[in-house]
């Protein structure tokens with residue numbers, strides 16, 4: 001047979017052209033390279049590795065329970081033909097692919113989430129995310145690049161965030177970064193009224209709060225700070241704060257004044273026959289309580305000092321009530337800290353349950369991720385545990401659709417947040433019973 005009519009020759013030529021095109025595209029067009037070479041190779045790798053992977057990571061089921069009878073002898077061991085969950089691989093997407101899996105009876109999405117590190121290595125992809133869009137189904141999203149690898153900043157040419165143009169009823173949907181799906185990371189305080197932000201030191205908590213304050217400052221809202229580390233973190237926003245508590249005594253006064261306000265709003269709503277303040281015919285100023293290092297509110301300098309214990313309990317109980325009653329009354333709590341564990345007592349556990357919006361950045365110990373996410377998205381815990389110390393500003397958080405996502409906050413430095421606070425200082429409302437913080441060097445509104 002002539003060489004050119006030999007199918008083997010054509011096959012070899014096709015493979016050589018394919019490989020050459022792959023080499024050319026590798027640096028010139030990573031996306032093109034993914035479609036042409038990366039996807040088929042990953043597809044084959046997934047098919048090839050799925051069975052051993054599922055068996056190794058206990059995602060398979062044994063038909064016989066690993067037991068067999070030989071005469072009257074019971075033999076225990078590994079099943080020769082364990083049942084492996086069926087998979088369907090999607091078509092390629094620009095940044096990866098998805099694998100749909102029908103879970104076997106008795107399995108939970110968490111088991112797949114725990115295997116994600118192994119899956120990532122077996123399939124040789126950058127990121128793996130496990131979600132469960134419907135009962136009995138798990139979707140593994142494998143990404144070839146990490147969309148959150150680069151630092152996200154606001155375009156300096158865009159200037160400061162302009163004053164709110166939604167009138168005196170701000171929407172309170174804050175754009176604070178981007179999600180791994182390339183969408184805006186929006187913290188919507190009307191949908192999720194209270195938030196807990198947990199991360200190790202230098203993980204990016206303050207930067208996220210700077211981003212939030214930069215977005216909140218132009219709105220007709222009252223910002224109240226509670227910073228028991230001497231006001232070091234939150235005093236940068238002083239011109240835009242309606243109150244700043246830097247000691248537990250001050251926190252007690254501020255919370256008690258806010259609780260009076262909450263009771264007033266409840267009465268107003270009752271009289272008007274509405275269930276939320278935004279249903280009233282006139283606007284009511286939203287109040288956002290920013291708490292830095294939430295654990296400080298709970299810790300005692302002298303665990304035997306009865307007065308200190310009584311004050312601590314009063315402060316924490318009032319805060320708990322604010323969180324419980326505040327949602328429909330437009331009073332929001334945003335609390336940050338390195339840890340907020342059950343070792344702080346039952347009031348901390350109750351408060352944590354009330355802060356239903358969760359943001360988990362890099363944490364030092366795996367338990368912290370469990371504590372922040374375990375009760376809302378158990379399958380997201382392992383994802384949060386994999387955020388490294390160098391991935392500053394990267395977090396696992398709500399995706400706004402009832403599930404969770406990885407996201408990265410916009411890098412916003414304290415100077416930007418301070419500038420926004422100065423620029424919009426004139427919007428700062430005065431709250432009954434709460435003194436505005438002193439602003440070093442004046443810093444009034446323009």
Ligand SMILES: Nc1ncnc2c1ncn2[C@@H]1O[C@H](COP(=O)(O)OP(=O)(O)OP(=O)(O)O)[C@@H](O)[C@H]1O
Nearest residue numbers: 151200201202203204205206207392393409410411
């Ligand atoms: N979203 C981000 N993108 C890029 N870099 C970031 C981001 N967030 C934080 N960083 C970097 O990490 C540094 C530490 O961030 P930040 O002060 O916000 O951490 P933190 O968790 O508040 O730390 P601490 O608990 O010590 O106050 C910042 O100075 C910045 O350089």
